[in-house]
Amino acid sequence: MSMQLLTLLQLLLIIALYLFVIVLIPAAVFHSKFEDHPFYVRYTAYACIGNFYVMNLVFVLQLLHVSNRVTLILGIAIPALLGIAAFHWQDWVKSTLVTAGETTHNVIVNTMGIRLFFARIFQNLGQALMAMFRAIAENISNKWLDWIGTLGIIALVCWEYGGNLFKTYGYTASDMLVHNYWVNAMGKNDLFVAGVYPYGFHCIIYFFHAVFGIETFVLLRLFSLIMTFLIHFMLLFFLRLVCKTESVAYIITGFYILLNIWGKNAYFRYYGALPQEYGMIFILPALFFLILFLREREEEHGEKGYRTRSTTMLKLFAMCVAMTLAAHFYDTIALGIFCIAVAIAFCAVIFKKDIFRRILIAGSMGLLVAILPMALALMTGSKLEGSLRWGMSVMQGKVDDENQSVTAELNQSNISNEVTPGVTGETTSVTEQGGSQPSGEVTNVQGTNNGVTSQAQTAAKPQKVHFFKMLKTYLSGYVFISPKSSFGLITLLLIAFGFVVGAFALFRGEAEQGRVTLAAAINLCFLCLILMSKELGVPALMDKNRVSSYFAYFLMILLGMVIDRLLELGMSFFEGEVIQKVFPVIFTVICFVFLGLVGWVRMPERMEAFQKNGAILCVTNILRENKPYTFNIVSANDELRMIEEYGYHVEASDLLVRNKSWNVDSYYVIPSQKVYVFIEKIPSEYDEPYEGSGKPISRESASKPLPTGTGIDMYKGEKRHVIMSKLYYWAQAFSKMYENEMSVYYEDDEFVCYEIRQNVDRPYDMSFDYGYNE
């Protein structure tokens, strides 16, 4: 079986399981509550409820130290069954139980034969299936445009972001190893193993690993696509909610996926399963439910009490707030800023005592639910995780999170070099003990540097530059593809135009559309201020590189609102139902055709992973072939966390250190039946380019002293090259001594894996003179 096929099957399985647990089970329980709402509201509500429940179920069980497959399944199944019974007792549960009881009685007293019994069951199942297919077919025939649009968006996300999963098997972000470690620790009910951190994302990954037995590293490899789907669907659904012209939602979501204008910061993180992107899913749903709440509340005309339809929306808003905070602080900050923008734009509605109090309580409850597990952990003595301290230091301006290039850009009047920011990640590194520690340095995720030039470093002295020019450059450099482009200026003009359009909509009496447009424009203004925080001398709430991904995402809302308003205005001049229906479709087609013709389509990219494809392929095969804990993998520490629950791992550096101190009396064994040695023939530079990057291992490199350091730092840049070179020659020497016992397990141009078979009662001495011990 090819690895691609396996990846496809695993992906389909994960998607199916995710849909079942996160969407279908809540749908089965809460169907009656949302049946009046359109599909996108129902779906968003179910997804939010599902995610919220699973996340908090895991939190509770972890904090009680009773989390395991049984408790997790019971924690899902019992409430789901009780919920179904409670919400649908009169609908169908009671009648079904009665019928089942009668049928069973009939079978027992022999008034119904077994054949008839099974015939009835199959008949009912058949009828249910037929009804379902009929409903789907009816839905398709009624809403075929929506179906085409939705399937189109799915296809575009798959095309743009899915292909990479089949070409690159490793982790595309360095900190995914740390997340892997944290999820592994949850298997031992060790929540917050490396310190207090928003664990919402980890809870979801852990849940699917613990309940369905899917390896964590497989989930982390493939979950990014599900997250990317959801992020784009939430944009689509949000626009469907606020735009009057349906097709605008599809155009904007399609443009967001396809447009070849974004800088890598804006989208590269969608290639990896990372907590921030997971939390990003819930930002727009929070606003979505906030707007729905305001709508419902308006319809309730000040109805007293909390048992109202609007309260349901508020509860969902609170859940979304909780989930953003539970997943990543930045998402809460981004949501908070947007909420402030909404509050300003909707001030006439929100700042009514009844509404404001409700929103405030809901928001606070949401925050409380998310903070509670972390607060409990802090109270019981856990410390903050390293990356949170890094986040704090960014806010305090202690860590310079921006690329020098942008400053350089501002220091010169004639921009001659391309200046683009690199993309920064959190400063977590896998330590020898497996924890994470702040390293104080900013880690670039491989493949995300858009070409920061050295021009920046030559800038001698900062000069005063115009605020808008600086902002324009920041936008162009951080959010868009090139700092030289005029996209920054266009964005600023669009924001200004957004204010005009919003005001015009308010003037025309389209209150909600006008307010949303204004809120989107205000929100972007706030994000601009965060980008300029250093220049303005105010605390930076977020790392600039991260701001850019939110900026691009939220910019599409403003663009959508503007286009929607313009379309509405344009179509108001025409009369006739046919034109009203046909024109948006034609406009959508024209938009995408135009996009294709002008060549602004971003082609799918191949993101480099930190692990070689061969390494992941070998891990997958090794796990399949060997019984648990009968093997060791000797490698850089990449595989340490991937196989933690299935086998043992020895760091290459440990092996080489033991060989460095080799003498006649030394003896070093790796006591397992099989030992696999992973060697990168062309070592990854691991985010640390160096002179000679990308060259194959060599005797020259093996002759160099063994690098020192701890954790992943030991395997970065040239250090990795030296270690891999030494390991390769160690393997060659070992193979000469044990030619029958050591064989090539897998080899390609960049990677080789050796398999050593040994007697565990008398394992081989792995320390010897291989020629490069020193």
Added chain:
Amino acid sequence: MVSKRNFFTMLILLLILIFMFMFSGVLKQELNEYGTNSRAEQGVERGELKERYDVLNDKLAKEARALSYQRIEKADYEEDDFDKRVIFLGRDNGSDIAKVVGSWCRYMKRPMITYYTLQGLTEIDTADVPEVIIVDGEAVNWEKETQSLLTLTERGACVIFARTPLPKELKKNDALREMMGIKEVYSEDIAIDGIRLFPEFFVGNEEEYMDGPGKENRQDLDLTLPWYVTGEGTKIYMMGLVQDRTWKNESLPSIVWRHAYGEGKVFCIVGDYLTKESGIGFLTACMGEKDSYDIYPVINAQNLVLANYGGFSDENSEILENLYDRRQVPFFRDVVWSSTIAMTERSKDKISLLVSPQMDYTDDIEPTQNMLIYYLRLLNEGYGEAGVSTKQTSSISLSEKLAKDKVYWQSEASDYVLQSAYLEQADQYEEVARLLPDVKTVVVDKTEGEPVSYLDGNLTCQVATSDAMTYTFMDDICQKSYETALGYSNIVMDMSLVSHPKSGDYSGFSRTTSGNVITYWKQFSGFAKTTLSESDVRIRRFFALDYMDGRKGNEITLHIDGFDEQAFFILKLNRDEIKEVTGAQITNLKNGFYLLDVSSPDVVIKVKERTLFYR
């Protein structure tokens, strides 16, 4: 009332049932050709096989003589023999170790050349470096020979220390120690508590030869050994054990190990295992671990011989009646035979029943009529075979005894061809051959000689490898060794101990022998169960063949000279798995050993290429 219709139906059913049961019994009785020996194969040219063996033996001896001259030029010799030559470095060509090496070479079809010094050999080309040098470490002047051996090993020779040099020699000889992979001579002479044999060295299970529950009275190994601690580059096959569990495994004394040195490999065997004939398996096992594969001929025969089987006359019945309330004939018929069959049902052995119609020819007690027919019938049903035994308690001559036995045979089963005989004394074979010309093979008790060999004339000799009464740790090592080298075992149970008991009763004898046969031979169940005549044919074919093998990529080829209908080989694979075999049927003996039942002179074995499930 039963209706007529029902009555007839029941009657017909009863008749059918009676017919079915009776008919099978009648058929068994009538069609059983017990009077002839079905093992006396037609078409097996034993004489021709012997001639081929003689030719081959002469050729090997000639080659060995030729190769022993210092002028070694590959072109002068048959390439295969040149490549397969075995250099024995020792002091005495007649030493125990030299004899064992000689036997092994004969079985493996390799010319053996004895050297007293290797100094002249260091001048030869690297390509002509001998494949194997077997060294008697205690019989070599290490001051002179160390450098030569180092040079040859570095250039790719495989050195087998049939007996390691004395510890005091090793202590002072750093270079030799380094070559052997010995890190430290911890003690020159120390008593250990047991020995651990790891899998993949011998055919059969891994074992822990240390006293413990269920292993009472089995320890007979020499546990006073030098304690060598081995280091990097070594692979341990046997190691010493001590009760003190604080010792780490890597520090425990190594007894049999391999060390990579230069381009060559060095195998070391501590102890006197190779001073006995059973040591041949150690040499085979070492060769099996040398390369990625090894292929060599084996006999593939597992005999169970009931020698001196009584129960034909009521001799010694007073004693037997006192012990068992039965006279000899009914006792053997009802008790001994039943328990024997119960044993063989489980062990799947075929019985070679070497009968003693009488043990005492001076009394007037004559063999009972029809008893021989009774046993021959049972043997024929159970795929066994009958033969004669020479043991007697009276003092008449062997010829007289055999003549009297012949009379009895003539009267009971005149057409039965007696092909096998048990000899109380090995030198009785000439008389047996003269008086019983149909006898092709003889069995003798455990001796120090070769387990299978040709006697003068056209007789083969099969030495007992076990008596089934005892199965000590040393017996287990020896049996594994024989099975590895030859795929051969020959259990000879002396049934005169039952008809003429010296001590104990039959239940003890039966329990011990059954327990041992069923338990300890289970690990060799991949080999064929044979009668003496069948094993005789296999031995003759084994001796008569010569072979060549080679490997190219994933294809191992075997060519057999002197192939006669069937041959058996063991294939040892150290890192591959078999994909396809043409020209032979294959049985997995586990731990990398495969038994090939060869049906063609050319065999091709394809091994699997390593492919991962997910690619």
